[in-house]
Amino acid sequence: DQQVKQNSPSLSVQEGRISILNCDYTNSMFDYFLWYKKYPAEGPTFLISISSIKDKNEDGRFTVFLNKSAKHLSLHIVPSQPGDSAVYFCAARWGPNAGNNRKLIWGLGTSLAVNP
Amino acid sequence: EAGVAQSPRYKIIEKRQSVAFWCNPISGHATLYWYQQILGQGPKLLIQFQNNGVVDDSQLPKDRFSAERLKGVDSTLKIQPAKLEDSAVYLCASSPGSFSYEQYFGPGTRLTVT
Known part of the structure; x- marks a missing residue:
């Protein structure tokens, strides 16, 4: 039973454009939602968080949006850079x-994958 | 500030053999986590220590996995005997407080069981 779902295994965007990564969840008992970034052969690195009582949190090029009624959150990266190429959890x-x-x-x- | 250290980085063993992994967390971090990450999946928490006490080991297969954190600093995770399905990356993480959502991960140990 996958309580946190990322339905897109991969995403490819052009450098300078917006990257939007989506996430859905099933349980209303979560109090914080996080995004971690992982490069090959390294451990995950914390990127950004959002409290369940907020609907937006911004940190530089990264913004996370939370829609509690839809049990959905998204990570926006603007503008995308080749160094952003990684796995996002x-x-x-x-x-x-x-x-x-x-x-x-x-x-x-x-x-x-952010393509130059 | 030194990060979380793990060793070895890679290990290949045959099924039914034993293996041990070592983790040294960031200095001063009270909480230590061991995760198992199977290829194509997200990390799954195996055990969480607060200092040298166990906070959560509900997902640790206790018939074959064991972990300890002596003196509240370094930790070892052991598998005995290993099964094919134990092939995964074993990640160690630490955080200053308990239940912190911002955790600092080591590079992991990639285990292959043949």
Whole structure:
């Protein structure tokens, strides 16, 4: 049962254009949503987060949007650069009601290729 | 600041053999996580330590996997005996506090079981 879903395994965009990565979730008990970036042969690196009580968070070229009614979030990268080529994981954290089980639940990842 | 260190980076073993992985977290980080990432999937938490105590090991296959964090710093993850389906990247991560969503990952150990 995939509680965090990234339905696009891959995405290809031109340098300078916008990249939009999507993520859907099924559980309303998550309190934070995260995006991690992963290069080959490296561990994931935290990119940006959004609280479940917000609908937008921006950090430089990266913006995350949250639509709670649709249980959907997206990561926008503007403008896209070749160095952004990586696998992007969407993850969600269980809220305080989960007690000690507040693990991160991860999606399958989307491989982004930014072409020069 | 030094990052999370893991060794070995790669390991190939035969099924039914044993293997151990080592992790040294970022200095001062109280929480340490071990994840299993199978090819094409996201990381799955195996065990979470807060200092040297276990916070969550609900997804650790305890019949073959064990982990310890002596003195609340370094940690080892052991598989005994290994199965083919254990082939994966084993990631160690650390964070300053418990239940932190911003976790710092090491480069991982790629295990191949033949």
